[in-house]
Amino acid sequence: MSIADRKAREKEALKSLILKGAKKLFLERGIEQTTIRNIADEIDYSVGTVYVYFKDKNAILHDLHSIGFQELGGYFKELFTVKDPMERLKKMGIMYLKFAMENNEMYDLMFIVKAPMEFIESSEKEEWNEGIGTFSALRKTVEECIAIGHFKGHFAEPLSFMIWGLVHGMCSLEIRQRTKGVKFSNPDQILYQGYQEYLKIIEKL
Amino acid sequence: MSIADRKAREKEALKSLILKGAKKLFLERGIEQTTIRNIADEIDYSVGTVYVYFKDKNAILHDLHSIGFQELGGYFKELFTVKDPMERLKKMGIMYLKFAMENNEMYDLMFIVKAPMEFIESSEKEEWNEGIGTFSALRKTVEECIAIGHFKGHFAEPLSFMIWGLVHGMCSLEIRQRTKGVKFSNPDQILYQGYQEYLKIIEKL
DNA sequence: AATCAAAAATGAACATTGTTCAAAATAAAT
DNA sequence: ATTTATTTTGAACAATGTTCATTTTTGATT
Structure with a gap:
């Protein structure tokens, strides 16, 4: 288990976290009412981070x-x-x-x-x-x-x-x-x- | 034909003009890519006017x-x-x-x-x-x-x-x-x- | 024709959005 | 301890829907 492996895992984990937060908000308030800022807030990360893990x-x-x-x-x-x-x-x-x-x-x-x-x-x-x-x-x-x-x-x-x-x-x-x-x-x-x-x-x- | 009648007709005419412009842009570039500003530009009126004739x-x-x-x-x-x-x-x-x-x-x-x-x-x-x-x-x-x-x-x-x-x-x-x-x-x-x-x-x- | 009031039109300003990116913070390597 | 690489940040931008005080135009009155 190299450090690169762990990093890769962490990257995947954060990606999943973002998706999990997004889905939660989608089900709560609908797709259209969910903004990137909402998602970032939900998981306690900044908007910028979301854009590191997702193109748009x-x-x-x-x-x-x-x-x-x-x-x-x-x-x-x-x-x-x-x-x-x-x-x-x-x-x-x-x-x-x-x-x-x-x-x-x-x-x-x-x-x-x-x-x-x-x-x-x-x-x-x-x-x-x-x-x-x-x-x-x-x-x-x-x-x-x-x-x-x-x-x-x-x-x-x-x-x-x-x-x-x-x-x-x-x-x-x-x-x-x-x-x-x-x-x-x-x-x-x-x-x-x-x-x-x-x-x-x-x-x- | 009172003036009030003419005004009412003019109001209707402008409403139609807005709709006509909106439809033209919809067909050209799609519903989602058409903005109120686009519509206003298309018919040479200001954004504010559009909101006089349509609630939203x-x-x-x-x-x-x-x-x-x-x-x-x-x-x-x-x-x-x-x-x-x-x-x-x-x-x-x-x-x-x-x-x-x-x-x-x-x-x-x-x-x-x-x-x-x-x-x-x-x-x-x-x-x-x-x-x-x-x-x-x-x-x-x-x-x-x-x-x-x-x-x-x-x-x-x-x-x-x-x-x-x-x-x-x-x-x-x-x-x-x-x-x-x-x-x-x-x-x-x-x-x-x-x-x-x-x-x-x-x-x- | 001049004045006034009502109606119509305006566009600057606001809040909210998706998105970017230089800078800061953190982690890893040396 | 220092340097390099990675990760995170949030201020800033452009675009959008919307509002509303102000201006312009129109009609009525004198």
Whole structure:
């Protein structure tokens, strides 16, 4: 264990500390109301230090968005135990919805806020591995469904995208306050009711 | 025609001028890169004047979002000529997609950006009439479909919401750069391909 | 035509933001 | 003990939304 190693560890630790503080504030007061100064205050460091460890605010938002995908992975974990791809597909949607509803702010950051994508664009070579990985999980499940005879006449990739759009659309309408505007009979149930309609449909396919 | 009338007209005219300038800049450089000072410069008035005619930036964004709904209404106009509700439903989705793809920035403002909803919340009594109206058009069409025997076993409201979510989801993933991240075989076709999958499905219901 | 009051327009000033960077403080190496 | 490298700092800057006392313009009154 050299000193360089320890330093590297300390650097990582401080980076994590910044992210931890940022996440705490995000959940408390929302992404937009959280400033770099807030984050610095929260962890008792100066603004300057934050900029030593992160290129800019987008970099923080991007790292936090990655953490969000890890957390989504936790929700998806139990899907591996479901052997029937059709059952897995149905449950995957429920887990996605559940994650979105229990982690509004994180979901927003992962799938709606522009910053994480801007960061990826600005840092050249990198790709949106988090998104690619998550979509792959969906597409593979859909492919398995097709392989055992479901979704006759459909194509895996666009069908998967359609399904992603379906659940994401309901979640983002909710998170960005468009469901509150439209007065539903049962506002706090409409997401799951919508998903039920989807389930009825794919059960026939 | 009293002087008071003329003044009222002039007030309206200047309000429109501000909105027109704001929209021009939005389309040119995006919502987030447009400042009140930019808008004031664009129409050769001072910042202070803008604040005489609009309470704050959210108010401008809200009025512009309303204009967006009028424009969406234009896209929907030809739907009235379609008598068969099932055909109308299919075409409504296409028009919605078309509007979103041809008016990215306006769509974003109408269905993703928080500002318009914040404005409505802050101004008490008002409701999201634009959203209510648009959703009603969808739900009524779905109800007509049900009335002539389609969508057996489904409920109009949640099914309509699911359909809205489906198209909105694909549009917002595209607009907020999440489709560029995931490498599709045919990136610039994926929205319509996804919609095709949806069409195949509802044709069976 | 001159005067006054109301309405409209102004832009300097403020608070808050993200960001930078020379200087200070600390740690490591010699 | 001294020098060098690393880490941290916070004052300073530019940009933003917003306010409001002041100025300018307009309309009414005499």
